[in-house]
Structures are given as C-alpha cells and as structure tokens.
Amino acid sequence: MNNLKEALSYISKIQEKGNRFIVEQLNKNGIKELVPSHGDILAVLYKDGKTTMKEIADKIHRTKPNVTILVNKLERLGYVKREDSKTDSRYTYIVLTQKGKSFETVFKDISKKLNKKLYKNFSDNEYKKLETYLKKAFNNLK
Helix, strand or coil: CHHHHHHHHHHHHHHHHHHHEEEEEEEEEHCCCCCCCHHHHHHHHHHHCCEHHHHHHHHCCCHHHHHHHHHHHHCCCCCCHHHCCCCCCCCEEECCCCCHHHHHHHHHHHHHHHHHHHHHCHHHHEEEEEEEHHHHHHHHHC
16 A cells, blocks of 8 residues: 555656646746646647537546636637537537647647656656556546
8 A cells, every 4th residue: 555655646746747847838938828737628629629618528537617617718818719519509619719729839849848858768668558557547546
C-alpha cells in the first residue's frame, strides 16, 4: 500500500509541474487568459472539429457542468462559439473560431515541448509501457 501512495503522489506532482510548465509557456506566448484545463477541450476540437458538449465531456472524462463552465469561458474569450444543429434542434455544437484555430500552432508547440521534457529519459519501450500502465490504472477507477 505504501508504493500505491507514492505512485499517486508522483502522479499528482507530475500534473502540478506539467500545469505550471503549460502556464509558463502560455505566458511566454502572451496568452494569459487560458488555463491548462482549457487544453483538453481545445485538443478535442482540433482533432474532431464540431463537437457537442456531451461528446467533449465524455472524451475528456469530465462532467457536463464542468465542461460547460470551461466552454463558456473559451466562448467569452473568443476561442469557440456555439452553433445550432441544422438537422436537430436538440443539439448545439461547439466549434472553433478563427482565434481558436490560429491558436492551434502554439497549442501543439507547447504540447510537443511538454512531452519532450516529460519523456526525455525514456526509451520508446519505457514510454509505451508507462502509457499502458497509466491507462490500465485509469480504467480501474471507472
């Protein structure tokens, strides 16, 4: 049980340091209004394009109310907008604005720098094993 506590402590510390790195990189790029938690939403939109709140929540493993708060802020800041479905009035999509699209280059650059820093001393095999173990641990908590 002691090892488990240590592992969870390291995971928490990695997240904290990773978030600090992201904030520093955002600041270096003159972006002070975004926080690391916006990154999950932007990543989904960069990958999938037009997406519903429910789909975003499912993909980033957050509650819909939590995603709504984050999306509302991204909308106020001009990174995303809501778009009503043309075929089903029950659905509203979240789409990137031009500002959101133009941020993708900075977003990918920060992600690349973070991954390079995080996995600097890992072999490809170690990296793959770590990803497998973390996914397994995550799925155990579902």
